[in-house]
Amino acid sequence: MTAVRQDAWSPDDDLILAEVTLRHIREGSTQLAAFEEVGERIGRTAAACGFRWNSCVRKKYEEAISIAKQQRQKRNYFKKQSSAPQVSSIAMLDAEEGTAYKQEAGMVDEGISIDAVIRFLRSWKTTYQELSRQIKMFEKEMKEKDDELLKLRNENKRLASEVNNAESDYRAVNDDYKTLIQIMDRARRLTVLSNEEEAKPRFKMDANGNLERIE
Incomplete structure (x- = not known):
């Protein structure tokens, strides 16, 4: 059973909430599932995580949410492409060359799948850069708060x-x-x-x- 915490949300808690929720959005899962996962990790209820996301964290990640939704659409498109009949027969080539496959009649244009993979990886890179930027921003804010606290103590x-x-x-x-x-x-x-x-x-x-x- 998840313990119910009463302390304030820390920047690390907000970051975990953002990362997990964005991942669930990218993977086509529900936000409720994301809140339940976050609750298990940081010891809070799913309702508390949902309230924190909608009241505070969500507005900081509007751009990342939009990117995650685009990635979800591309992911679904890529799955459809992968599940379509692409190979009617597969033949093993020379063992010295390693494992290779020969696609014959009925194969869908190979360039479409490669382009989809490239776009998907580029989207992941964009999301990573956005999260890195958010982390650096939080670290900068924490340093400023620490400096301000030190000045107040002095x-x-x-x-x-x-x-x-x-x-x-x-x-x-x-x-x-x-x-x-x-x-x-x-x-x-x-x-x-x-x-x-x-x-x-x-x-x-x-x-x-x-x-x-x-x-």
Whole structure:
């Protein structure tokens, strides 16, 4: 039973989905069969694969889908040509030349089959080049994302360092402020005491034994 995954689709998952679906289109199979195969390979349900294909991946491979459909038509044409009666009799030639065959009466024009094979191989080459281009594009996007992630991490470290420095400066300023308040409070108390001492009247005794106030 295929395990149901809940994580996000990765570029590799999308690439597998595209490759398998395009192959099924080329071979004349159904997309449902492609989704079931992909589900077995990446651990997702066929419904999830179908939804991902129709909602996101398909639009990136419109050109490749068109090529795959053309290849399917050529493949069907080639099969029809191959199944048509082409040989009425086959004779073995000289063994030193290896295995060779002689086509006699009733043979269809050989150039048609060769041309079909050439066109089919050229279509395969085009599809391969398209997939290679898509892979390079994904690799480039992943590298750009990795570079962006690295920049963000460095920026986060820098901001975290600035925050730590600001907190240290704040604690230092706060300690200085508390010390200043204590000094100012102590100075205020000394000033009050000094004023109180100056405000107290002072007396001295004269020669007759009387107290006299000193201004």
